[in-house]
Structure formats: C-alpha cells, structure tokens
Amino acid sequence: MRILVCGGAGYIGAHMVKCLAGHGHEITVFDNLASGHRAAVQWGTLVVGDVLDRAALDAVFALQRHDAVMHFCARSLVGESVVEPYACYRNNVVGTLTLLEAMRAAGVDRIVFSSTAAVFGNPVTDPIDEDHPTAPINPYGASKRMCERLLEDAAVAYGLRAVALRYFNAAGADPAGRIGESHQPETHLIPNVLRAALGQGPALKVFGDDYPTRDGTCVRDYVHVDDLAAAHLAALALLADRPGFHAFNLGNGTGFSVREVIAAAERVSGRRIECASAPRRAGDPPTLVASGARAREQLGWRPRYSELDAIIETAWRWHRAPAY
Ligand code: UDP
Numbered sequence: 489m490r491i492l493v494c495g496g497a498g499y500i501g502a503h504m505v506k507c508l509a510g511h512g513h514e515i516t517v518f519d520n521l522a523s524g525h526r527a528a529v530q531w532g533t534l535v536v537g538d539v540l541d542r543a544a545l546d547a548v549f550a551l552q553r554h555d556a557v558m559h560f561c562a563r564s565l566v567g568e569s570v571v572e573p574y575a576c577y578r579n580n581v582v583g584t585l586t587l588l589e590a591m592r593a594a595g596v597d598r599i600v601f602s603s604t605a606a607v608f609g610n611p612v613t614d615p616i617d618e619d620h621p622t623a624p625i626n627p628y629g630a631s632k633r634m635c636e637r638l639l640e641d642a643a644v645a646y647g648l649r650a651v652a653l654r655y656f657n658a659a660g661a662d663p664a665g666r667i668g669e670s671h672q673p674e675t676h677l678i679p680n681v682l683r684a685a686l687g688q689g690p691a692l693k694v695f696g697d698d699y700p701t702r703d704g705t706c707v708r709d710y711v712h713v714d715d716l717a718a719a720h721l722a723a724l725a726l727l728a729d730r731p732g733f734h735a736f737n738l739g740n741g742t743g744f745s746v747r748e749v750i751a752a753a754e755r756v757s758g759r760r761i762e763c764a765s766a767p768r769r770a771g772d773p774p775t776l777v778a779s780g781a782r783a784r785e786q787l788g789w790r791p792r793y794s795e796l797d798a799i800i801e802t803a804w805r806w807h808r809a810p811a812y
Contacts, residue, residue: 489513489514489555489724490513490515490516490552491508491513491514491515491516491556491557492516492518492557493508493515493516493517493532493557493558494518494519494539494560494561495519495559495560495561495602496515496518496519496534497519497521497524497526497528498523498524498560498561499668499669499671499713500716500717501524501528501558501561502524502528502530503667503713503714503716503717504558504717504720505529505531505532506531506662506666506667506717507717507718507720508531508532508721509531509532514532515531515533516532516533516535516548517532517533517534518535518537518539518544518545518548519535519537519561520537520538520539520561527812528667528670535548539559539561539586540579540582540586541586545586545587545590546590546593546594549596554596555596555598556600557591557596557598557600558599558720559587559599559602560602561579562580563576563579563628564604565628566628566629567769567770567771569626569627569631570626570627570770576627576628576631577627577634580631580632580634580635581634581638585638588638588639592648597646597647599639599650599651600650600651600720600723601639601651601652601653603632603635603652603653603654603655604628604632604655605654605656605776606625606628606632607624607629607633607636608620608621608623608654609622609629610623611776614743614775615709615777616737616776616777616778616779617737617782618654618779622636625773626771635652636733636735639733640733643731643733647731649731649732650727650732651724651726651727651736652734652736653716653720653723653735653736654735654738654778655711655716655738655739656710656711656737656740656776656777657710657711657739658713658716659678659710659712659799659803660678660710660714660799660802660803661802661805661806661807662714662802663714663802663805665805665809666811667806667811668803668806668807668811669713669806674689677746677749678749678753678800678803679803681749681753682800682804682807683807684762685753685754685759685761686759686807686808691762692761692762692763692764694747694750694764694765695746695766695767695768695772696766696767696768699768699775700774701774701775703745703747705746705747706772706775707744707775707777708743708749708775708776708777709740709741709743709776709778710744710799711738711778711793711799712791712792712798712799712802714792714793715789715792716738718792719789722787722788722789723736726786726787736786737778738778738789739778739779739780740778740794741777741778741780743775743777749796749800750763752796752797753800753804756800756801757804
C-alpha cells in the first residue's frame with residue numbers, strides 16, 4: 489500500500505515509517521518540521537507541508553493515489569495546551585478536520601489516528617479500558633477527544649474507516665539507534681532521566697512524591713514506540729474488514745512509578761541518577777495504566793517489549809549517541 493504519514497518526521501511517526509518500510513509499503517511523509525526532524529525521515533519521500541494547508545494536502549493526494557493515512561501531527565504538550573489553547577485546538581482539531589476534508593475530496597477512506605490516554609482525564613478505574621468515560625482535563629486531551637468524535641461522525645456520514653489509538657506513555661527508540669526521541673524542550677520522564685544519567689541535564693525533578701501510589705510518585709504504563717507502530721499496522725489491517733470507527737488503548741498493562749523508572753535507568757546505565765523532589769505538575773493523574781484486552785483480542789497486538797529495562801535499554805542506546 490501507499491500510506492501518507494502525517495507527522496512522519498516526529499518521534500512516533502518516524503518509528504511508524506520505519507515499520508511500514510520494513511513491511512514493504514510505500515510511504516509519503518508529510519511534516520512541517522516544526523518539531524520533527526528531516527534526519528528522522530530515512531524511508532519514503534518527505535513532503536514539507538502543514539496539515540492546516542489544504543492546498544498542500546490536495547497537491548500530495550493529486551500527485552499519487554494513497555490507500556490510507558496515518559496521522560501523527562499534533563501539539564502534544566499538556567502544559568503548553570493550557571497556556572496556548574487556541575494553538576492547540578487549531579493544530580490538532582482544525583488540522584485534523586482539514587486533513588479529513590482533503591482525504592474525502594481525494595477519495596481516501598482509511599485513517600489511523602494518534603490519540604492519547606489524556607482523553608480519559610482523571611481515571612476512575614485501574615486499568616483503563618475503552619469503555620472508561622472520556623472526560624479530558626486539559627485542552628490537549630480535549631482536542632484529541634474532539635478529533636475522535638470527528639472521526640466517529642465522519643464514519644457515519646461519509647463511510648470513513650477510522651481507528652483511534654490511545655497511547656499511554658510512548659518510550660524507547662529504534663534498537664539499531666537510527667531514530668529516537670528528540671524534543672525541544674524535552675519534558676518527558678525517560679529522556680530527562682537518561683540525560684541526567686549522562687550529566688547532560690540538571691538533577692531529575694520528581695514531580696510530586698505525595699500521590700496515593702505505592703511510593704508516592706506517579707505511575708504510568710510505558711510502551712515501546714516500535715510496539716506502538718506495530719499496533720498501527722494491525723489497525724490498518726482491521727480496517728480492511730471492519731468499516732466504521734474503532735478505538736483501542738495501547739499500553740503494556742503494567743504501571744511503573746517515577747522512582748521505579750529512575751531505578752530501572754540506574755540498572756541499565758550503571759550510573760547513579762541525581763534527583764530532587766519537586767512540586768506536582770498540574771494535570772498529572774496519579775495512575776494511568778491501560779487494559780490491553782481489546783487491542784489483544786481485536787488487533788492481535790502483543791507488545792514485544794514488556795520489560796521496562798528492555799524499553800529503557802533502547803532509549804539509553806539512543807541518548808548516548810543521538811543521530812539528531
Ligand atoms: N515526570 C517527572 N520529572 C520529569 C518528567 C516527568 O517526575 O522531568 C513525571 C510526570 O510528572 C509524570 C511521569 O513522570 O508523572 C511521566 O511524565 P511524562 O511527561 O514522561 O509523560 P505523561 O505521563 O505526561 O504523558
């Protein structure tokens with residue numbers, strides 16, 4: 489198939505492109521390079537453009553017939569979404585709407601969409617399955633939920649086939665070290681921990697140690713970025729026989745606290761990691777762990793990286809010698 493990967497120069501998008509190329513698909517990467525990296529596009533053809541630019545999208549669809557779209561473009565920082573909600577909603581919601589309109593005009597009827605555990609807000613169950621109510625608590629989560637609703641409505645009205653994949657905490661890197669996580673600024677836990685281990689960043693700030701969890705720090709479900717990519721491939725296959733809108737939660741089903749992540753990174757790196765207690769970060773729920781049952785049953789998806797140390801090992805290899 490020929491797949492348009494919007495946001496294919498970003499962290500998760502680039503791993504998706506690698507996965508698609510490995511399965512023999514042809515790829516067009518469409519990315520405005522605002523936070524993505526040209527050097528991350530090592531497979532397929534890069535078109536520099538913005539999903540808000542309808543004419544640019546029309547030009548891509550006019551040039552070649554695409555069988556499906558995978559859509560990773562987003563402003564994904566929760567804190568930024570709170571202080572700049574217009575930018576968040578414009579990029580995430582208007583960008584998705586523009587893309588869907590361009591797809592419809594071009595007769596492309598399949599999309600796999602990057603969603604997030606943030607659509608659930610403060611969870612009322614642990615683990616979180618797909619029937620858990622969606623009640624986002626910040627503009628980022630709300631924008632992704634709005635996109636999901638758009639996909640649901642488009643499925644009914646126009647016959648769009650769509651899967652929303654709600655990632656828990658994407659982590660790790662290409663084990664061969666070709667692509668990895670490189671955000672400016674970096675806000676995520678594992679990169680910050682590893683940079684502290686390398687002496688490249690300040691002591692790691694542990695945001696909150698008085699949560700109702702086993703050691704007082706937040707618990708998250710870390711899933712390897714290559715496993716996320718594999719789930720997208722399975723979602724694409726599902727859409728061949730299952731029209732309509734589908735949502736899946738993607739995680740390992742096991743939670744690790746911030747302190748457990750630090751301990752794992754110390755084991756993997758063989759270094760002591762300086763850390764300091766800091767106030768809670770606004771909008772962080774104490775525990776977010778996915779129920780992987782539906783993804784297992786309907787997508788046949790089983791993460792290959794179920795051990796936290798193995799996930800961190802791939803990230804450590806990347807952070808010691810990042811290619812970009
Ligand atoms: N966190 C932390 N120090 C950091 C970065 C993150 O203590 O420098 C915590 C954060 O509060 C959350 C967890 O680590 O509980 C995972 O945060 P991350 O930003 O990686 O992902 P999120 O859960 O926000 O998607």
